[in-house]
Amino acid sequence: MKWLVRALVVIAVLGVAFGGYVYKRLSTIEVAQLTERAWVLHGFGGNVTLLKTGAGAVMVDSLTFKMQGRLLKDKAQEITGEPVVMIINTHFHRDHSHGNPAFDTAVDVVATSNTLKYLQHSDPVEGYWDGDAAELLPNKLVDGVEDIKVGDQRIRLLHPGRGHTDGDLVVVLLDQGIIALGDLFFNRRYPNIDIDHGASITNWPQTLENTLNQPFEIAIPGHGVVSDADGIRVFQSFLTQLSGVVKAVKANGWTLEQTYQQAELTEDGGYGIGSLPFVYRLDREFVLRRAWEEAQTLN
Ligand SMILES: [Zn+2]
Structure with a gap:
C-alpha cells in the first residue's frame, strides 16, 4: 500500500511540474523591436509581427491558444499604446x-x-470557430495584391502563390522595410508542407521569388529568427533542391524507401528539427516523404 501512495505522490508532483512548465511556455512572449514602429513577438507558435500605425495596432498572426491571444492583446496595447484594430492571418x-x-x-x-475556407472546414479543433469566435474569422479577403493604409502606415498584402499551403498571405510593411512571410519562410529549420491544403514543393521556389522583388530589408519568418533577403534565398535553395527530389522520384519511379536513401539533399545542413506536437516531427525524413507524396500526384 505504501508504494502505491508514494507512486501517487510522485505522479502528482510530476503532473504539477509539467503543468507549471506548460503554463510558463504558453504565457511567455518575448518581444524584440525591429524599427521605431514595428516589433516581432515570439511565443509558443508562429512569429507575430506588430505595427503601430497611429490609428490602432496591426498584428500579423496570433499564436496557438486563446489565452495567448489575451496576452498578445495586452502586450500590443502596452507596446504600441494602441488597441489592435486589425489582425492579418x-x-x-x-x-x-x-x-x-x-x-x-x-x-x-x-x-x-x-485560409477562411480551411479555418471553417479543416480546423483540427472541432467547433473552435463556433459561436462568438466566428466573429474573429477573416472578414476581409485578399487573393491577389492589395495596398492598404492604416493610420499613416502603408501595408501591402500579397498572395505570391502556392508553397506551404495554397492560401498564404505575405505582409509588406512598406514604411518600415519589413516583410512578414508566415510559413512560406522557415528560417534554418525543416518546414511543414501541408499537402492536404494545397502545398507545393514544386511551386514554392517561384512563390518566394515573387516576394523577393518587394521593398524590404528585414524578413520575418513564420518560425525561426528574423532574417533578410539572403536568408530567404538560402531557404529557396533548399526548396529548389527538394523540388529536384520530386522530379527524381517521378523520373526514376523510386519507392519511399529508395527516396530516403538516394535523394540528393544537401542544402539542409544545420537545419533545426521542429514538431507539431502529437502530429509529426518536421525533419529530413518528413520533407523527403512529402517530396515523394507530391511526386505521386504528378501526371
Ligand atoms: Zn503553418
Missing part, C-alpha cells in the same frame, strides 16, 4: 490563428479566401 494553421478569438469583434481580420 498569414494562413489557417492553429499556431498562427487560434489567438484570434481573444480580440474584440470589431477588429478587421484579413486573410485569403482559402
